[in-house]
Every structure is written in C-alpha cells, then in structure tokens.
Amino acid sequence: xxxxxxxxxxxxxxxxxxxxxxxxxxxxxxxxxxxxxxxxxxxxxxxxxxxxxxxxxxxxxxxxxxxxxxxxxxxxxxxxxxxxxxxxxxxxxxxxxxxxxxxxxxxxxxxxxxxxxxxxxxxxxxxxxxxxxxxxxxxxxxxxxxxxxxxxxxxxxxxxxxxxxxxxxxxxxxxxxxxxxxxxxxxxxxx
Amino acid sequence: xxxxxxxxxxxxxxxxxxxxxxxxxxxxxxxxxxxxxxxxxxxxxxxxxxxxxxxxxxxxxxxxxxxxxxxxxxxxxxxxxxxxxxxxxxxxxxxxxxxxxxxxxxxxxxxxxxxxxxxxxxxxxxxxxxxxxxxxxxxxxxxxxxxxxxxxxxxxxxxxxxxxxxxxxxxxxxxxxxxxxxxxxxxxxxxxxxxxxxxxxxxxxxxxxxxxxxxxxxxxxxxxxxxxxxxxxxxxxxxxxxxxxxxxxxxxxxxxxxxxxxxxxxxxxxxxxxxxxxxxxxx
Numbered sequence: 001x002x003x004x005x006x007x008x009x010x011x012x013x014x015x016x017x018x019x020x021x022x023x024x025x026x027x028x029x030x031x032x033x034x035x036x037x038x039x040x041x042x043x044x045x046x047x048x049x050x051x052x053x054x055x056x057x058x059x060x061x062x063x064x065x066x067x068x069x070x071x072x073x074x075x076x077x078x079x080x081x082x083x084x085x086x087x088x089x090x091x092x093x094x095x096x097x098x099x100x101x102x103x104x105x106x107x108x109x110x111x112x113x114x115x116x117x118x119x120x121x122x123x124x125x126x127x128x129x130x131x132x133x134x135x136x137x138x139x140x141x142x143x144x145x146x147x148x149x150x151x152x153x154x155x156x157x158x159x160x161x162x163x164x165x166x167x168x169x170x171x172x173x174x175x176x177x178x179x180x181x182x183x184x185x186x187x188x189x190x191x
Numbered sequence: 192x193x194x195x196x197x198x199x200x201x202x203x204x205x206x207x208x209x210x211x212x213x214x215x216x217x218x219x220x221x222x223x224x225x226x227x228x229x230x231x232x233x234x235x236x237x238x239x240x241x242x243x244x245x246x247x248x249x250x251x252x253x254x255x256x257x258x259x260x261x262x263x264x265x266x267x268x269x270x271x272x273x274x275x276x277x278x279x280x281x282x283x284x285x286x287x288x289x290x291x292x293x294x295x296x297x298x299x300x301x302x303x304x305x306x307x308x309x310x311x312x313x314x315x316x317x318x319x320x321x322x323x324x325x326x327x328x329x330x331x332x333x334x335x336x337x338x339x340x341x342x343x344x345x346x347x348x349x350x351x352x353x354x355x356x357x358x359x360x361x362x363x364x365x366x367x368x369x370x371x372x373x374x375x376x377x378x379x380x381x382x383x384x385x386x387x388x389x390x391x392x393x394x395x396x397x398x399x400x401x402x403x404x405x406x407x408x409x410x411x412x413x414x415x416x417x418x419x420x421x422x423x424x425x426x427x428x429x430x431x432x433x434x435x436x437x438x439x440x441x442x443x444x445x446x447x448x449x450x451x452x453x454x455x456x457x458x459x460x461x462x463x464x465x466x467x468x469x470x471x472x473x474x
Contacts, residue, residue, distance in 0.1 A: 015336045056332065065332035077338045085326060088225050088319070095318035111311055114226035114272045154322060155329030168317045 017061025102143035221261030227276030386421035402442035
C-alpha cells in the first residue's frame, strides 16, 4: 500500500486529530516525514478533485473534516449535541490566558475586573486551559495556559495563528467582510 | 428604568455644575455586561468620549444610575465588583476636585490607571472577537461521527417488558434488613503497643498474618483500630509490609518490610494456607 493510502485510511477512521507520529504508527515503513508528505499529497489531490472534505491541521494533529461550504447541509442532521459555543466570560478568560500565559488567577481578575475562579474551573474541566506551573508569589499561585484542545476548539494550528497585539486592529477590520475560511489552513484559500 | 433627566438635574444641583457633567438619560441592561470594566467601556464608547479625557463626574453618575437598577437582582459577588468600581470612580472624582499644586504633570492624572485598565480590557475584547470568529468558523466543519448513528435494528434491542407481577417478585427477593447492631461499651481498652507485640509474637510462627487475626477474636472497633495503627507503625519501621491484591480483598501482613522484599528474590513467599492471588506477593 502507498503511504498516502495508509494515512488516508487512518485519518478517515479517526474521530480526533492525529499527529504525524501517531499516524506513522500505522505501518513500520512510515516516518513522520513520509506522513507529512503524504498529507500534503492528499490535500492537493482533494483540492484538485473538489472533494467535500479536506485534511485540516488542528493543534499539532490532522483531521479530515467537511469543508465549510457543506455546513448548511450537514446542520440538518444536528440532533447530536455539539460542543456549545463558549460564554462571554469564558471567551474573555481564554483570550487573556492565550495571550498572557502562563498567568495566575489574580492577574486574570485584574484585567477582567471580575472574579475568575468559577470560569477557570469550567475551562479546566473542559480541558481548554490547564495548570502549567506555579508562580513565585505568595502561596505559589497556580499558573494557567491553553491546551491542545483549545487549539482544536478554535481550529488553530498553533498559538502563533492568533494575531499579535499590533495586528489586531487590522485583523478585526478585515473580519467585517471576509468570507468563511478553513481552520488551520491558509494554503487553500480561494479554492 | 428610571433615570434622572437633565431638567431634574438642573433643579437639584444648585452649585452650578457644568452642563457637560450632567447626566444624560442612558438606558442599558446591566445583564449584558461581563463586569464593571465592560459597562464603563460601553458608556465611554457609546457616547464617543475621548478615553484619554474621561469626564469622570458624568461617567460616575451614569455608572451609578445604571448599576442601581440591576444591583438588587445580582449575586452578591457580582454586585460587589460593580460597587468596587463605583467607589474607585468616586475616589478619582474626589481627587480631581482637590486643589492641586500649580505644576501639573501628566503622570499625576488620577484617571491614568483607570484608562490603562480600560484600554487593556478593550484589547482583550478585540481578542474575544477574533476567538468568536474562529469558533464560528470551526463550527462549520464537521468530523466523523457528527451525523447520528442509525438506530439499531428491531431484533437487536432486548425487550424490556416488566409486569407488576415481576416487579413484586423482585421486591420480595430483597432480604430483610439485618437486625440492629447492638453497641457494647468497651469493657477493657486495648493499646497499640499490645497489638504490636501480638504481631511480633505471630511473626515468630509464620511469615504471613491475615490482618483480621489481629482483632477478629475480640470483635470490637477499638481492637480493629489498634491493630490497624500497629500494622502501620510496624510497616513504617520496615518490620512488615502490607499487601492487598485489590479493594476489599483480604489484607495480609508479611514479615520484613518493602526494603527487604525488594532486595532479595521473592523467597519470603507465604507458607500458610489461603494462598493470595497470583502475582500479589511480589511488590
């Protein structure tokens, strides 16, 4: 079997993103490098064949997902609970953690002007943030950071995909009129 | 919402405040806001106020009026957060009113810290919009398992047919509750030291002791507790080690602590009856 076929079969059968090293476990001949090349080849093939799905990069893994143009068709099957959209408090807290990590609860509360313990507990339960260490200060406070699941939830490849503080105004003005783009994949825009 | 109108304001403020500092009717729902900074930022942005030159008196009044409406229905903690901000606003207002030395430096502006916090908060509101957008985009992609499974064919579902008769029969099989346990006052106290010497005596005869043997003949809680503490103490002293193959399985005490057990081969295997489960003897 060709590496592309093995990688495709594995991705096809998986419900969660898989890293290249996880995918390489499918066959002794596979290495992370070969898997990466196979993914690239598959992506190009799907693109050329106008498939309804694509391989997307989420966190450090890859997953086959339907393309956004097909959302309206698939949403008709929406009888299974999906992960709900996050509340304003949760998004605010995540925004601060994402840009200031590692960060303690007190610092988050200073920025938000409101308490953050319950929202941090929820985000920890949902594995969107995790304790990444302890601070130096009084009582060695817990420090929080974002998780792989955070990237997956927002369709991000890595944290660098979030705009830098200087880029933010530009990005936001661009958001007003832009079309829906694929998560973690800028290479196929305009297809 | 009842808010003071400009006419009311002018009648009950005889000290001739600037009209700019007066209260404009301003209707907002407090529930919409994440917290005091969110509300404050809204008041400022919605009125196109220069954030670097906030009319503190006017904003303070608007802030107070807005929170006065919703405060009663608010959890105490959340209300406290709004009140704290209201207090800081009043403090800044007071500092602005105090006579200051002629030489005014920009750094001395009592509003500076508030402005810094508002700008920082606003920055993260922008990030929230970016995240919201990303979340919505991600929500338009679907992975395996999204479309629900087809229901299993009829024959494969076990029939759940229970009639009253079955139910009563099941109920009749529930055993009678046991008779109440009679509680005895201990007639003689037992010490941990006694149990320790009991363990040592037993180890002279066997390499392994069932934990129950240390207290069962007496059948009191005091004995069980003393035996338990004695076992822990001896384990700490490396005289014995405690093993249990799984929860609620019999507990065995083995002569020689963990140190001794890990040092040599597994040669202190139990000699008495009641062989514990395979593999359990090796640490």
